[in-house]
Amino acid sequence: MPKPTQAHLDRTIKKNQPLELKQKTLSQMQYYMGAKLIEVGIDPQSVIYRWSVKHKEDEQICTLSAFWGESRKKLLSGEEPLTGAELIDCARANASSGIKKAAQLCGYSTDVSGFQTALKQTSQEMGLSIESLKNLLNN
Numbered sequence: 001m002p003k004p005t006q007a008h009l010d011r012t013i014k015k016n017q018p019l020e021l022k023q024k025t026l027s028q029m030q031y032y033m034g035a036k037l038i039e040v041g042i043d044p045q046s047v048i049y050r051w052s053v054k055h056k057e058d059e060q061i062c063t064l065s066a067f068w069g070e071s072r073k074k075l076l077s078g079e080e081p082l083t084g085a086e087l088i089d090c091a092r093a094n095a096s097s098g099i100k101k102a103a104q105l106c107g108y109s110t111d112v113s114g115f116q117t118a119l120k121q122t123s124q125e126m127g128l129s130i131e132s133l134k135n136l137l138n139n
Helices: 019-039 069-077 084-097 099-105 112-126 130-137
Strands: 006-014 048-055 059-067
Touching: 006 019, 019 059, 048 069, 048 084, 059 069, 069 099, 084 099, 084 112, 084 130, 099 112, 112 130
Parallel strands: none
Antiparallel strands: 006 059, 048 059
8 A cells, every 4th residue: 555645634713713813723733734744754844835725604724735755746747736616725825925836836836827827717717806816816
């Protein structure tokens, strides 16, 4: 049986929680993920981390994913870019990292133009406001 090359950790956060409490939860997720990786013999410094945030009515589901080995190579290759809601959730959560990093984390490797095109198309298909993604689309 092949060894896993990725891990995911989810937490549900109420949208009305104070910002400090949300940040504390996200920080705890990073710490816990690092500890779990060490526990299974993976160097936390050698993985790629990706955030994803799904928005519900009064809560957010935050997911921290870690990729190493084959999963890391596949993510960086751009062979299987995210699409649909997964793309939007990834783009929003990683926008603060900049357009190039967000494109890479969402599976588009160095294809920033393809990433932006997919974001525009997906936003239109899902009836989302492009305003929430404008910092990624206007670069």
